[in-house]
Amino acid sequence: MTTVQPMAERVSAPPAGGAIPAAAQAPAANRRVALLRVLGPGHVWALGVGIVLVGEFMGWNFAVGKGGAVAALAACWLAGILYTCVAMIDSEITSTVAAAGGQYAQAKHIIGPLAAFNVGLYLVMAYTMLEVSNAIVTGDLIEAFAQSLGLEGAIDKRAFMVLTVVALAFLNYRGVLATLTLNLVITAAAFAAIVVLFVATQPWAPGAVLQHEALLGALPYGSLGILAAMHFGLWFYLGIEGTTQAAEEVRSPARALPLGTMTGMMTLLIAATLTWYVCSGLMPWEYLGQAVTPLYDAARLTGSRWLELFLFLGTLFATVASANGCINDASRAWFAMGRDRYMPVWFGAVHPTYRTPYRAIVFFVPIAILFAVSTPLDQTITFSILSGLLGYTLMALSIVLFRRKWPLGSIQRGYVHPLHPLPAVLLLVLCVVTYLAVFLGYGTQLLAMMAFYITASAWFVLHRYKYVRRGDQFTMPWPKPRGY
Amino acid sequence: MFAGLTLLILLCSAAFCVRQHQREAAWRAGLLDDCTGPLSEPRLGRDRAGFATLRGRVGPAVVDVRLVPDTLVHRRLPQLWLRVTLRMPLETEAVLDVLRRPAGAEFYAPDQLPLRLPVPAAWPADTLVRGTAGADIPLACLTPVLSRVLADPRVKEVLVTPDGLRLTVQASQGARGAYLLLRGSRFPLSRLESDQLADTLRDGLDLARTLSDPSSETRHACAA
Numbered sequence: 248m249t250t251v252q253p254m255a256e257r258v259s260a261p262p263a264g265g266a267i268p269a270a271a272q273a274p275a276a277n278r279r280v281a282l283l284r285v286l287g288p289g290h291v292w293a294l295g296v297g298i299v300l301v302g303e304f305m306g307w308n309f310a311v312g313k314g315g316a317v318a319a320l321a322a323c324w325l326a327g328i329l330y331t332c333v334a335m336i337d338s339e340i341t342s343t344v345a346a347a348g349g350q351y352a353q354a355k356h357i358i359g360p361l362a363a364f365n366v367g368l369y370l371v372m373a374y375t376m377l378e379v380s381n382a383i384v385t386g387d388l389i390e391a392f393a394q395s396l397g398l399e400g401a402i403d404k405r406a407f408m409v410l411t412v413v414a415l416a417f418l419n420y421r422g423v424l425a426t427l428t429l430n431l432v433i434t435a436a437a438f439a440a441i442v443v444l445f446v447a448t449q450p451w452a453p454g455a456v457l458q459h460e461a462l463l464g465a466l467p468y469g470s471l472g473i474l475a476a477m478h479f480g481l482w483f484y485l486g487i488e489g490t491t492q493a494a495e496e497v498r499s500p501a502r503a504l505p506l507g508t509m510t511g512m513m514t515l516l517i518a519a520t521l522t523w524y525v526c527s528g529l530m531p532w533e534y535l536g537q538a539v540t541p542l543y544d545a546a547r548l549t550g551s552r553w554l555e556l557f558l559f560l561g562t563l564f565a566t567v568a569s570a571n572g573c574i575n576d577a578s579r580a581w582f583a584m585g586r587d588r589y590m591p592v593w594f595g596a597v598h599p600t601y602r603t604p605y606r607a608i609v610f611f612v613p614i615a616i617l618f619a620v621s622t623p624l625d626q627t628i629t630f631s632i633l634s635g636l637l638g639y640t641l642m643a644l645s646i647v648l649f650r651r652k653w654p655l656g657s658i659q660r661g662y663v664h665p666l667h668p669l670p671a672v673l674l675l676v677l678c679v680v681t682y683l684a685v686f687l688g689y690g691t692q693l694l695a696m697m698a699f700y701i702t703a704s705a706w707f708v709l710h711r712y713k714y715v716r717r718g719d720q721f722t723m724p725w726p727k728p729r730g731y
Numbered sequence: 732m733f734a735g736l737t738l739l740i741l742l743c744s745a746a747f748c749v750r751q752h753q754r755e756a757a758w759r760a761g762l763l764d765d766c767t768g769p770l771s772e773p774r775l776g777r778d779r780a781g782f783a784t785l786r787g788r789v790g791p792a793v794v795d796v797r798l799v800p801d802t803l804v805h806r807r808l809p810q811l812w813l814r815v816t817l818r819m820p821l822e823t824e825a826v827l828d829v830l831r832r833p834a835g836a837e838f839y840a841p842d843q844l845p846l847r848l849p850v851p852a853a854w855p856a857d858t859l860v861r862g863t864a865g866a867d868i869p870l871a872c873l874t875p876v877l878s879r880v881l882a883d884p885r886v887k888e889v890l891v892t893p894d895g896l897r898l899t900v901q902a903s904q905g906a907r908g909a910y911l912l913l914r915g916s917r918f919p920l921s922r923l924e925s926d927q928l929a930d931t932l933r934d935g936l937d938l939a940r941t942l943s944d945p946s947s948e949t950r951h952a953c954a955a
Binding site: 349351352370396419422556560571572575576579580582583586587597599600601602603604723724725 | 734736737740779780799800801802803804805834835836838855856857914916
């Protein structure tokens with residue numbers, strides 16, 4: 248799933264309400280350009296559901312492997328609480344820190360350069376590992392489809408993994424423009440594929456196609472399985488918090504952001520439940536829990552060749568579209584770090600013709616290929632989830648610092664989330680629970696990733712920090728923080 | 732049969748992409764077709780990315796108009812910047828750059844200016860003012876005119892150098908849905924309006940005039 252909601256170039260006035268610093272009251276800042284604040288809760292909802300859609304095609308089913316089918320559904324609901332906290336906190340921060348750059352820029356403003364450096368790394372790692380995951384699924388899918396056509400042994404999936412990464416990197420190097428409309432159709436087709444599969448399995452007639460009675464057993468690992476499944480439970484929603492980045496364009500941030508995000512999560516919850524219902528009624532949990540392409544496998548099990556083709560195309564389109572977005576986002580985040588001197592400035596170069604961050608794009612091609620051909624899907628997804636999780640943990644600390652440095656009334660806020668600090672505390676607790684869940688099955692990966700971030704942070708503090716242009720970091724028209 | 736159908740879908744997709752690419756190229760090339768009016772001796776052309784360019788003259792200045800697509804800021808919609816350069820000798824020896832809403836990724840703005848100057852009180856605080864030694868003099872001269880120019884929120888950057896000045900303004904902003912689904916840059920703009928270019932040229936000429944022939948008010952500011 249791509250994890251970005253873009254922000255508009257800030258040419259509109261901030262939303263009304265709250266204290267406005269004197270500088271921000273200048274006529275220049277208050278002039279409004281028409282047609283910008285056009286989004287309502289419905290738009291926020293549609294955008295949120297759209298970007299998380301690909302998660303239905305792969306990845307979520309590893310939660311089944313960690314604790315059984317029922318545990319996966321329970322984890323899906325528990326993860327919903329975590330994301331509710333994320334949505335509330337992120338709505339307040341994003342509607343206030345109206346700086347392009349998302350969480351990376353927010354960390355710069357609220358905490359400082361080290362936090363921004365780490366958030367930048369989280370973003371790059373999350374997107375790159377997601378790109379790798381999509382490439383793995385593409386390779387596996389094509390190999391499985393070829394086998395289905397009787398071409399067993401004729402296709403090496405690794406070739407398609409490499410091809411996916413290289414072809415999409417080339418498109419990003421050139422600037423993706425020509426395939427635009429086609430991909431709008433593709434995304435709609437991917438969504439339709441899920442609905443068609445659900446209808447085709449006749450969920451209104453239990454036992455006809457779906458065999459829940461035979462396949463849906465009790466919790467194979469007991470209640471501990473629910474805790475363990477929390478790890479991949481995050482996959483059901485990863486990226487939904489990006490909807491809050493539309494703060495600049497919504498008519499009423501206080502209403503539209505939380506409402507659109509929450510209804511988006513409810514929709515995803517329903518979609519995830521439908522997907523879970525179909526898959527768990529067609530496959531035993533032992534198989535479903537390690538399948539690379541669960542929806543395509545479900546379509547094959549129905550025996551319909553047309554349905555198989557439809558789900559093949561749906562999965563292929565969804566993963567390729569997602570991988571493309573990931574290359575774009577990872578390269579932009581890396582480019583921004585280069586421009587800010589958090590990374591060597593060499594990465595901050597722009598292609599003279601295509602206006603793309605071509606060095607950042609090319610830099611990640613061999614890394615992505617290496618992971619794609621050597622690392623199992625569940626591990627690359629784990630790396631992606633862990634990076635997201637670290638970002639959420641920082642978000643909980645960020646809101647506490649934000650309220651402390653700029654208390655309510657000291658700056659203008661687009662939205663003030665209720666019950667502070669309860670959502671922050673709850674988020675922190677759920678993050679700790681998820682770290683524990685990751686540790687239960689993927690302890691080595693967790694420790695390796697922590698070691699990586701700690702080493703990178705030490706390098707930043709001891710070596711790289713002296714190159715950072717500290718004076719240019721803060722661009723918000725705010726008063727000095729309390730205690731400064 | 733399935734292989735045949737897959738091949739057919741791929742061929743249709745390829746044909747569709749080629750056609751769309753042709754349409755995109757035609758769109759890029761024609762963006763400034765309506766903008767020749769404000770210039771004398773206008774000459775339309777294309778840059779290396781296929782975007783329209785326009786050259787000509789306005790009064791004493793040689794004008795160069797370009798369109799710069801910008802998709803580089805993480806989590807911001809793509810922007811299409813209109814970059815208007817007026818080449819003419821100006822009464823300053825310093826370089827002054829005023830950048831609104833800096834995000835750190837403004838590749839079209841100079842990156843190596845050594846001084847950061849304080850933002851005038853009347854301006855929006857999220858403005859970055861940089862320059863070379865002596866840039867405070869043109870800043871003081873131009874502050875009243877720049878205040879008016881920067882009041883238009885579409886203005887992104889004003890660069891003043893001894894050889895001329897350059898204004899960068901927002902021509903269009905990418906559609907959210909297209910960007911969201913495949914990071915595509917679809918700008919809801921068929922052709923740039925002549926009025927927008929005329930307004931930008933007027934602002935540029937005002938700035939040049941203020942530097943070259945300061946009124947009593949600005950002369951006082953410059954002297955101070």
